[in-house]
Amino acid sequence: MDDSLRELYQDVILDHSRHPRHFGVVEGATHKGEGHNPLCGDRVNVTMALDGEGRIADIKFEGKGCAISQASASLMTEMLQGRSVEDAEKLMGGFLHLVKGEETELAGDDRERLEVMAGVSAFPMRVKCATLAWHTMKSALEGGS
Amino acid sequence: MDDSLRELYQDVILDHSRHPRHFGVVEGATHKGEGHNPLCGDRVNVTMALDGEGRIADIKFEGKGCAISQASASLMTEMLQGRSVEDAEKLMGGFLHLVKGEETELAGDDRERLEVMAGVSAFPMRVKCATLAWHTMKSALEGGS
């Protein structure tokens, strides 16, 4: 089997996509976003509750999609829970670079956890699947609820 | 010089185009037509007065155009003067065949006089120039004044 395929569909990814963490809707969300992948018609909703200090107290996602987009959303929500808005934006920047195969500013634990998505960079047509949840999260932060 | 060019621009044609016969407008015309060659923007007007027996008592044309279209109009008016409407239509049919290089039913004197236009058949892009006046004459007969 093709190495890049094995890298793309590694167990962590498949596990996230089959058992997505933080799946659902945050009750009393302060921020909501809806994303849409025109490539496949897939959709994702991201809801968040920010606390008084600009921290993401709660974040969930909902939607149907391919393994890449589901895993990416699951991983994202897992990582952003409890982080600051500023952190979220930095992580997103690093993630975008990672999945495009560019130099990434991600480091340490963040880097390690997101590394599982690096295989996407060998599949340019699938980059949009991986970034959908992140873009939706960002537009939720910008647009408010 | 190219033989087909010499055939196309023979003296009779150039003479007709420089000194068109029946140039003008028939006063009290019973039938009028306006023709337009989209290829070059040229225009021709044909006016006729029919007598009680369906004869073309008078026919004239007016307009600007290339040597071929002017000569053809001049020749046409010269030949149709005094002829019956039926004759005119027959002549037209024969003329169309002639300039397209097809078998023509023209005969005798008519054939001889129109033969000068036969050279057009070697220039397919110019056939419309040659037939413009004839089509205009026909639509004048059909449309009335």
Add this chain to the structure above:
Amino acid sequence: MNAPLKTVFDVAAARADFEILSREVYGKTLVYLDNAASAQKPRQVLDAMRDFAASEYANVHRGVHFLSAASTERYEAARETVRRFLNARHADEIVFTKGGTEAINLVSYSWAAPRIQPGDEIVLSVMEHHSNIVPWHFLRERQGAVLRWVDVGDDGSLDADAVDAAIGPKTKLVAVSHMSNVLGTVSPLREIVARAHAKGAAVLADGCQGAVHAVVDVRDLDVDFYCITGHKLYGPTGIGALYAKRAHLKAMRPFNGGGEMIREVGRDMVTYADPPARFEAGTPAIIESAGLAAAIDYLSSFDRAAVAAHEHDLYAYARERAREFNWLRVVGDAPGKGAILSFETEGMHAHDLATILDREGVAVRAGHHCAQPLMERFGTASTTRASFALYNTRAEVDVLIDALAKARKILG
């Protein structure tokens, strides 16, 4: 132009005409099963275009010189080729467009828009391609037209009675695909036309798929409008054609304005040329017209029935082998359908599947196939689609099936 008819279809010989089919992707031989999106082009088409451009090309119409005359002749000969292909009565009933989408938009802008009053209805089937939906949505948004949708059966079949039932006194047009690009369903077009005409509605058939796989006779169908597109017909991109009955074209206002489509232009007036010129503003796709004619000649050089049988065999074989997978559900199984296999896969998303198939050299399409209302009808966001062309083989179906099994192992 007309080579003698080949009465037994020789797929190996045909394959040799398509250079791209022998290329590899990721070290695997290409298995191209995305034909409903666009077909590959035989060297006959590529040669025709290149030779034309390198030896006879100039702009068409209005030119007196040799090359312009030659190009014009070639262009008008292509129109005649399309006329013959569709068995239209007159060559002036064929309007060249940039593709299937533009052909439908032409009807929407030039025929429908000036005739549609608020509340007037357009009947569509749910299996239409977006190209046969969005131009009608424009009339809804801009002029208050009402879209009436006809459902398909669970097997994807479209019933003439169901279409008939949707046609009311306010129906101006029935817009229906001849063959669905997702289900492969072939519409009972002749019957639909008869029913629509009986109620005073016109019919537009989207033949972008239909004309590729069966002989079309617009006179026999008695359809008002029929459109084709070059790139699915083994021809070039950038060209398609609209057939419309002469009386319709004569009564239609222009679509695009520009050179060639006018009779006279003044400062405060303009008059228009007769059809088809009226609808072909500007320099047309001249080189592509030669390519389209070559593609039609190519397709017509085969026994079309033999090609259809070959394609059907591929579909039937693929359909049969797909039964090996209890996690695969075929969408669209109507009797007499064309060679398109669309399916959903339990627990596997179409895009993941297509990515894995791709690495095996197998090109399929995954997504909504520009048919979102149909996806909704079948309760899904996307399907995987393998669509067959004359050059495909049973061996390629085997590669597809093996690749599906592999994908299951990875994703399942």
Add this chain to the structure above:
Amino acid sequence: MNAPLKTVFDVAAARADFEILSREVYGKTLVYLDNAASAQKPRQVLDAMRDFAASEYANVHRGVHFLSAASTERYEAARETVRRFLNARHADEIVFTKGGTEAINLVSYSWAAPRIQPGDEIVLSVMEHHSNIVPWHFLRERQGAVLRWVDVGDDGSLDADAVDAAIGPKTKLVAVSHMSNVLGTVSPLREIVARAHAKGAAVLADGCQGAVHAVVDVRDLDVDFYCITGHKLYGPTGIGALYAKRAHLKAMRPFNGGGEMIREVGRDMVTYADPPARFEAGTPAIIESAGLAAAIDYLSSFDRAAVAAHEHDLYAYARERAREFNWLRVVGDAPGKGAILSFETEGMHAHDLATILDREGVAVRAGHHCAQPLMERFGTASTTRASFALYNTRAEVDVLIDALAKARKILG
């Protein structure tokens, strides 16, 4: 893609790229001087299209598989090539169309039509091509727009003051050609844009000729809309492009409806994609996009100033030699004009002349050149036009002059 710049223009080397130039017509070497109607295509363009079609072709966008990705990349790279060619700020300001005519119609249908109220004005010059007239006549006929015409001087020059004077408070758009296809006049576009903007009017420049003969910088010009066409740029037929400022595109409604231009399609709703996709309904001219990019790369491989100087030399030489004929009157002699020689001939009709020239191998255009208002301005129904391209030579001008003398002998 970018070969090193050739700093001295070598016309013989360039000619070798155009196979058609060495063909004969009626036993005479072809002298192709109908370039303003359409240019010939170098083998670099024909090769690019053929190679692409034979090795990398599939439909673009939405496809996950290798060929679809490769085609999409190629198509979007062509967009980037056009962006660079026009020095647009963003690639999404470039919309592919089927040609120059469609680009102008797109602006008319999608930008102007929803904004035009009865009595609103559109300012045009009398030297516009029908493609930049008829779409505005549509708005006059259908929506009560008023066309305001700006005359040119007797030498064919267009004065920015004259344009300015025609712009009033109701002027929505100034539509003007960058370079006239009959006179060769180059408009003072930058100044026109400044004047129009000062009065709140937008400017569309028809660059179908202009972009061929000079370097275009839409940012420097600050023009709102600029269109080009492939077939005059040594590229394929069936493709052109519209540049429009991003803010305009974002605010414009769709033109054609179909695949690729939507976000979502339901039974009773539709939402549209962002530009440029919103304006590219259906399968685009994919193979042609590779040809257009190759044509632009080809043209850009030369020192454009050297090419322009070469073309100007041809014009000046032809202009000078034409003085030998006291029966020939040049139409259009504006300072800085492009390499187009239009003329009237006393006692000889343009079509007769063109027919005779043709038999000498010389391809010129005779007629109204899709510019009837301009013909009227100069009191004629048609002119003869010799238009020069980078591959023409002084020796070809000599053949033209000799042929004119022969024609005079026959017709004079």
